[in-house]
Amino acid sequence: MDKLIPIAVGAVLALLLLSLSLFTVDQRQYAVVFQFGEVIRVLKEPGIQFKIPLVQNVRFFDRRIQTIDAETPELFNTREKKNVLVDSFVKWRVVDVEQFYKSVGGNEAAAVSRLKQTINDGLRAEFGKKTVADVISGQREQVMEVVKRRADADARKIGVQILDVRLKRVDFPDKISTSVYDRMQSERRTVANQLRSEGSAEAERIRADADRQREVTLAEAYRDAQRVKGEGDARAAAIYAEALGKNPEFYAFWRSMEAYKQSFKDKGDVLVLEPNSEFFRYFQNPQGAQKSK
């Protein structure tokens, strides 16, 4: 009975002590145990671990993939001495926590700035070899790959693996942007003019073709019409020849009579006659004898 209170207190103390000396290493972490600032143990495996409370302390380092995202784009020179603004991000992770801790003294910010520097140098070197066209389109992948490999080789020295270096923006600075806009505008104008002149040309072609078709249609129609008329004329001529050939002289006379009738038939036709024609034979002389002069 008298021992119960000490037992209870002891249990509580024991639990307290236990909680101070036990720690869990998550699989997402490395743990480094320090004793008075010195590294005693490096724990790379997950599990529950003990440390001497108050004497030893633990620092955790993340073993997941981390990102360095350059907040501000950097200016780089390309091979043709053009400035481009480049914005990139880097994926890295700690692979050797001892090395990492030793080289940067556990100061992650220092590690990050060193990695940034490495990447920047790599990009600068690589961009200097490439043209603008290469870096915006054709050889983005190669540039990223080369920079990644170089940076990775360097980063291993501080226990870090570089998994990926990726370019985000590769743009022209404002000064050059203006000239790019000018060029874009003139290109568009060229396109617009070309489209319009193509339109005019095509319209002209269509019109000309329509005119041609009209001419051809009409000419062919004329040809066929003349042919048909000729047929008619020929048939008519044949009919006349057949009928009139029986007495051409009489036909001439008869036809002349018709023609005279048709030719002189209104008041506008003025005939000036001498009264000595056959017609006026009886006009002056009922005997019909022609006056002898």
Add this chain to the structure above:
Amino acid sequence: MMSQHDPNRGRRDGPPDLDELFRRLNQRLARLLGAKPPQGGGDAPEPAPALALKGSLLAAGGVALALWLVSGFYVVDAREQGVVLRMGSFDRMTDAGLQWHFPYPFERAEIVTLTEVRSVEIGYRGSAQNRVPEESLMLTEDQNIIDVQLSAQYDVKDARAFLFNNLAADSDAKDIVKQAGETAIREVVGKNNVDFVLNEGRGQIAVDTQRAMQLILDRYGLGVRIAKVNINDVQPPAPVQAAFDDAIKAGQDKDKLRNEGLAYANEVIPKAKGLAARLTAEADGYRQRVVATAEGDAARFRQVLPEYNKAPVVTRNRLYFEMMQQVLSNTSKIVVDQKKGSGNILYLPLNQLLDVSKPGVSLPGAGPAVPPAEKTGPEAANAGEARSGREVTRGRELGGR
């Protein structure tokens, strides 16, 4: 990563039968402690106050133990998946329902929402008007600057990978997805030229960007699936917008010009065809007419000819006089009896003679043979024949048939 560890989860206040519970707990604890016998753990009957103290201590211990055990309960929603870590390393996945894990510090559970679709915006925030130029402006292959706004929807396909592989700034790993999106869209746009991106290429670019993002994120083992990439807006940048619009308008102008040409053609060609049809029809009409006329004339002639052959002179004269009568009755006539050998020049003011409808025209004498013509205005029945007693006559009086 947020821990879902919550020691107070599932705690119940005031169970109905405390005494009963405590008693049972005591028995269990006694059995448990039996393994490590407490000092002086005899079963000697103790005095009541001591017994009470002992009981309350045991009860407190029991409650603490119960609470500790209860802290292992956690609930997984239908849209979620639980990931249990045993002593820091992945142990198992758990599905929806009430679940239990060994309490701290042995196991812990983390919960990942699977089905919720998360999305990231590139080039804008919230609405298309709210542009972020440094994200949306990019270069095409032909070194044109273009303004692209896109969004990507994604969900978690592998909760374990999602939890363990990447350190993200927020619990949905939006920052990582967005970085992938930014690099992917620029890569894709950088491989295409401006016209393709602006016009027919939008769908293709969305698909290519989605594929590129998925590849990048799979390489990082993020455990997400890019469900969809939407190219919300593609435009030329503001300073060159007018020029681009004009180029589009030029395309429409081209069509317009072409259509005008077609309209002309559609007017001219049918008209020509119509005219051609008219010519053809007229020619056909002409042919039939001349043939019919010829046939008529020939028939008439054939009728007349036998009669003529019977009495040629009479017929000829008759025809001649008929003709003369008809001609002279319908025309204006001037009979001039000029003596042969007279040296006078005959002058006929024809234009005045023709103007027969004017009354009172006096013709100046052109010679003895031409007295002034006398107009007979009132005698309209005579159809304005100029009569001058001697020389002018009317065919009608010359006896017709």
